[in-house]
Amino acid sequence: MSRVTLQDIATATGLSKFAVSRSLAGKDGVSDATRKKVEASAIALGYRREKPPEERRDITVVFHDQVDSVSYELRTMLQDGMQREAQRLGQPVRLQWTHDANRVQAMARDSAGLILVGPHERKTLDLVKAAGIPVVRLGWVAPLEQADHVGGTDHEAGMAVGEYLTALGHRQIAFLQGESGYRGRMERYFGLREYLEPHPDAELHDLRFDESGGFIPALRALHAEGIAPTALFCAHDGLALTAVSELLGHGYRIPQDMSVVGFGDFSAATQISPQLTTIKVQGLEMGAAALRLVLERIEGEGLPAPARRILIASTFIERRSSGPAPKRARRLDEKT
Numbered sequence: 001m002s003r004v005t006l007q008d009i010a011t012a013t014g015l016s017k018f019a020v021s022r023s024l025a026g027k028d029g030v031s032d033a034t035r036k037k038v039e040a041s042a043i044a045l046g047y048r049r050e051k052p053p054e055e056r057r058d059i060t061v062v063f064h065d066q067v068d069s070v071s072y073e074l075r076t077m078l079q080d081g082m083q084r085e086a087q088r089l090g091q092p093v094r095l096q097w098t099h100d101a102n103r104v105q106a107m108a109r110d111s112a113g114l115i116l117v118g119p120h121e122r123k124t125l126d127l128v129k130a131a132g133i134p135v136v137r138l139g140w141v142a143p144l145e146q147a148d149h150v151g152g153t154d155h156e157a158g159m160a161v162g163e164y165l166t167a168l169g170h171r172q173i174a175f176l177q178g179e180s181g182y183r184g185r186m187e188r189y190f191g192l193r194e195y196l197e198p199h200p201d202a203e204l205h206d207l208r209f210d211e212s213g214g215f216i217p218a219l220r221a222l223h224a225e226g227i228a229p230t231a232l233f234c235a236h237d238g239l240a241l242t243a244v245s246e247l248l249g250h251g252y253r254i255p256q257d258m259s260v261v262g263f264g265d266f267s268a269a270t271q272i273s274p275q276l277t278t279i280k281v282q283g284l285e286m287g288a289a290a291l292r293l294v295l296e297r298i299e300g301e302g303l304p305a306p307a308r309r310i311l312i313a314s315t316f317i318e319r320r321s322s323g324p325a326p327k328r329a330r331r332l333d334e335k336t
Contacts (some may be wrong), residue, residue, distance in 0.1 A: 003090060014040045038100040057112040058092040059294055062104055064118025064139075065097040070236050071118075072301070073266045074283050078117060078138055081287025091295060098102030101127055108133055113294040136290045140183050148297065150290040153314050154184050157279045158191025160316055165231045166195075169325035170259065171202045174222065174229040176239045178211040185235040188263060192233055205217045205229060211239065216246050220332055226327035230258060231322070237262040237269050240276055244321065250332055255323035257330040265317050274320035282312045319323050 006024075010017045010092035015034065023030050024047075030038075041047075055146060061082055079095065086093040095159040096107060108114055108131035116128070116137040125147070128135050136148045165173055174197070175189050189206060196202045205227060209218040222229065234240035240262030244254055252258050254274055262269060265280035289310050 003088065004042075004045045008045060009038060009041050009047060012045060013037055027271045042188070056092045057110070059086070059113045059115065059291070059298075060094045060096060060107045060111040061115045061117065062107060063095070063097045064099050064116075064120055066099055067118065070238055074264065074281060075117065077281075077283025078287040078290075081284035081289075082115065082291045083287075084284070085288035085291040089291075089295070093291070099124070104128060105131065113298045115290050115294055130147060134294050136294045136297070138286065138290050148293055148308050148313065150286050150310045152184075152281050152286065153311050154187035155191040155194075157232050157263065157314050158188040158193070159195040160191075161188075161233045161279070162192045162195030164316065164318075164322075165233070165259065165261070166199060166202060167243040168231075168259065169322065170231040171199075171325070172205075172227065173202065173231045173233065173331060174205040174207050174219075176215055176232055176234040176243060177206055177208050178215070178235055178239050179283070180208050182235070188233070188235060203227070211242070214246055215239070215243055216250065216332070223331050228331050230329050231261070232258065233261045233263075236264060237264040237266050237276060237278055240278065240321075241268055241272055244272060244274075244276070251334075252330060254321055257326055259322035259325075261322055265315075269317075270320075277319045277322040278317050280315040282314060286312045 001034050004018050010020045013020065017036065019030050019034060020038050022028075023035040023259050044144060061079070063075060063079075063147075082093060094111075098104060099120065104120070104124050105127040108128050111133060113136070113140060114128060115136045116124075119139055120191060134148070136150060138150055140151075141147050141149045162173075173192070175192055177185050177189060193204055196204050205222060207218040207222070209215055209303065222260040232240075232243055234243055240260050247254060247258055247260070254260060260276065262276045262278035263281070265278045269276040269278050290314060293308065293310060
C-alpha cells in the first residue's frame with residue numbers, strides 16, 4: 001500500500017492541494033467547514049502527517065552484536081523487513097550493533113523509539129525503560145513481562161510438524177534439539193510433544209548433543225535402547241542439513257528410510273538434495289511489524305496501555321526430504 005499524499009486528499013475532497021495543506025497545518029485562509037472536510041478525509045484515507053525537520057527523531061534498531069551463525073540469516077531478514085517498511089513510510093531508521101547497556105541508554109536519549117533485537121541483558125532493558133520512550137522487542141521476553149514484543153510461532157510449528165508426520169504414518173519421531181538452553185528450540189519441542197500426547201502409539205525422543213560432534217552418536221544410543229525413529233524434526237535447518245548429510249553417509253535413503261524436517265527455510269534448505277521440508281519463519285514481516293508497532297506507540301494512535309504480543313505465523317514448506325513412514329525402521333550400519 002503506497003503512502004497517502006496531500007494530492008490524494010485533494011482528489012478525494014475536490015479541493016486544491018493548497019487548501020488541503022493549510023487545513024492540515026492549522027493555518028488560516030480556509031473555512032472551518034473545509035478544515036473539517038479535509039481532516040475527515042485524511043483520517044479515512046489513513047494519511048500520516050509528515051513532521052517538520054525540527055520535530056523528527058529517528059527510530060533506532062539495536063542488534064545484540066553477539067550473534068550465533070544459526071540466527072544470522074534471520075537477523076538479515078528482520079533488518080530488511082524493517083528497512084523496507086521504514087522506506088515505505090518515510091521514517092528515518094538508524095541501525096546499531098552493540099550489547100553495551102550504557103551505549104543503548106545513550107541511543108535511547110536521542111531516539112523517538114527503539115527496537116531491540118536479540119537477548120539484551122536485564123540492565124539494558126531497565127535503562128531503556130527508564131528513558132520513557134516506546135520500545136519493541138524482537139527476542140524472547142519473560143513470562144507476562146510488560147514489554148511490546150513481535151515474534152514467531154515456534155510452539156505452533158512443532159504442533160504442525162507433529163500433525164504432518166503422524167498423517168504420514170510416523171510413530172517413532174525424534175526431535176534433534178542439539179545443544180540445550182535455547183528457548184525457541186524448547187517451544188518447538190513442546191509443540192511437537194503436545195500434538196503427539198493424544199496419540200498413545202506415538203513416541204517422541206528428545207536428542208540433545210554437542211552439535212560439533214554430529215548427531216550419529218545420539219542416534220546410535222537410541223538404537224542401542226531398541227528405538228529406531230523413522231522421522232526427525234530438527235530444531236533448525238543447520239541441524240537438518242547435518243542430519244541429511246550424515247544419514248546419507250551411512251547409507252540411508254531420504255525420505256524412504258528416514259524423513260527429515262527442518263526449521264527456518266533459510267537459503268541452504270534448497271541447496272541440498274533432497275531439498276528440505278521445513279518451517280518458513282517470516283522474518284521480513286516480523287521486522288516490518290516491529291517497525292509499525294513502535295511507530296504506533298510513538299504517535300499514540302489509541303493503543304491500550306497493556307503490552308502487546310504480535311505473532312507472525314510461520315509457513316509449512318513441503319519438499320522432498322519427507323515422505324510416508326517405511327514399513328520397517330532402518331538402523332545404523334544395517335545392510336539394504
